[in-house]
Amino acid sequence: MKVTRMLSILFLGAGLLHGSAQAFELSFPSPLRNNSHTYYAHLPGMLPGGHSFFEGFIRSLAVWMDASGNIRLSAIDEEREACSDNSIGSTQNGVNTATFSDSFCGDDSYFAGPTVADAVTQTSWNPFAILESDIIFNEGRKPLFETVEHYFHHVAVHEIGHTLGFGHSAVRSAIMVSRLSHGRRDPVLSIDDRCALAMRYGNPADCPILLGEGLATNGRDTNARFVGGATTDRGWSFHQQFEPSDRITIYGTVVKDRSHARRPGNLHVVASTEDGVLFARHADGNFHPLADVESIPSAGELKIDLYAQDLVIIGTRHFGREPSVGPLIGTVYQLVGQTVYFYLAYSLDEEPGVYYYGSEPIRVSWSDD
Ligand SMILES: [Zn+2]
Structure with a gap:
C-alpha cells in the first residue's frame, strides 16, 4: 500500500x-x-x-x-x-x-x-x-x-x-x-x-462559517464543502455587517469532494452585487467583470496534494501566498449601503464547465448611516 x-x-x-x-x-x-x-x-x-x-x-x-x-x-x-x-x-x-x-x-x-x-x-x-x-x-x-x-x-x-x-x-x-x-x-x-x-x-455543520451545502452545476451530488467569511480582526470573529471604513479581509476554504483527491483543477470566486452584476477574482488577486458564467476565470490553482485548500479572497498582504490586493473598504470601492455576495467554487480540469460551489455566499454589507 x-x-x-x-x-x-x-x-x-x-x-x-x-x-x-x-x-x-x-x-x-x-x-x-x-x-x-x-x-x-x-x-x-x-x-x-x-x-x-x-x-x-x-x-x-x-x-x-x-x-x-x-x-x-x-x-x-x-x-x-x-x-x-x-x-x-x-x-x-x-x-x-x-x-x-x-x-x-x-x-x-x-x-x-x-x-x-x-x-x-x-x-x-x-x-x-x-x-x-x-x-x-x-x-x-x-x-x-x-x-x-x-x-x-x-x-x-x-x-x-x-x-x-x-x-x-x-x-x-x-x-x-x-x-x-x-x-x-x-x-x-x-x-x-x-x-x-x-x-x-466532527460534523461540518459545527463550523460556524460553513457556506451552506456543496452543490455541482451539473446537478450531481457532492460531499464537497465550502467555508469562508469576512473579518476585521484577523479571523478571531467573522461578520456580515461592516462600517464604511472597516478594513475587511475575506478568507475561504474549499474542502474537495472525497472522490476528487489528486485531480488537478482551479479555484474560483464570483462576486455578485445586489443588482446581479458579476465579477470574478483572477489569479492576480483582482476582481474583473465576469462575461460568461459558464467559463469562470481561475482564482488560483487547485493543489492536488491538498484535501482542503484555502484562499485569501480579498485581503492585506500576507506571507508567501497569493498576490496582495489590500483590504476591502466600503468607502474606497463606493460600496456603502450595498451588499456584495462572494461565492466560492472549484472545478476539475477533466470536467470543463462544471463548478462545485457552496450554496451560501459570503455576505458583506456596509451600512450607510
Ligand atoms: Zn507548521
Whole structure:
C-alpha cells in the first residue's frame, strides 16, 4: 500500500517561508486511526511555569481534544527511538514520538544554518488513516522554551495540529498559521482551527462559517464543502455587517469532494452585487467583470496534494501566498449601503464547465448611516 510522508517545519517569528502553506488546509484525506493517537513523549526539563515539558505537552494535546470531543490523544512518558534505521531524515519506525533533538534524524538542515526551525513534524499516512507522526522539537531552542512563557505550548499545539492532518492556514488568528507569533498569551484555537476539526473529525455543520451545502452545476451530488467569511480582526470573529471604513479581509476554504483527491483543477470566486452584476477574482488577486458564467476565470490553482485548500479572497498582504490586493473598504470601492455576495467554487480540469460551489455566499454589507 502506498504510504505518503509529509514534513511540516515550523519557524516561529523568524519571517521565513516554508511549505506550500495557505483559511485552514487539510493535508490529506485520512483521519487518525480510530480518531486516537498515543505519543511516546520523552521531553526532559521544565517550563517557565514550574511544570515539566511532559505536562506541558499533555496540556497541548488537551487544547485539541477539548475543542473536538471526538478525538483521543494521549502521551506516555517513555523514551523511544524517534528515527528510522533505514534512512536519514526518516521517522518511520512504527512509533509515534515527541522528543527534543539537535538534528532531524541525522538531517541537520532544519535546526542549523540561517533558517532555524522550532520543531519539525513528520507524518505518514495511507488513503485510510494517518499511520505515524513524530514531533521533533529543536533542542537548540530549549533555552527559549524554558524561559519564554507560552512559547513551547504554542509550538506544541501547532505541531500536534499537523499530526491530526492539518496543514497551514492563511488566517492570521489560527494556531495553524505558518508563521506563529509565540508567547504573550495562552494559545487558543481560532474559528478556522475549529472548522478544520469539524471537517476532519466532527460534523461540518459545527463550523460556524460553513457556506451552506456543496452543490455541482451539473446537478450531481457532492460531499464537497465550502467555508469562508469576512473579518476585521484577523479571523478571531467573522461578520456580515461592516462600517464604511472597516478594513475587511475575506478568507475561504474549499474542502474537495472525497472522490476528487489528486485531480488537478482551479479555484474560483464570483462576486455578485445586489443588482446581479458579476465579477470574478483572477489569479492576480483582482476582481474583473465576469462575461460568461459558464467559463469562470481561475482564482488560483487547485493543489492536488491538498484535501482542503484555502484562499485569501480579498485581503492585506500576507506571507508567501497569493498576490496582495489590500483590504476591502466600503468607502474606497463606493460600496456603502450595498451588499456584495462572494461565492466560492472549484472545478476539475477533466470536467470543463462544471463548478462545485457552496450554496451560501459570503455576505458583506456596509451600512450607510
Ligand atoms: Zn507548521
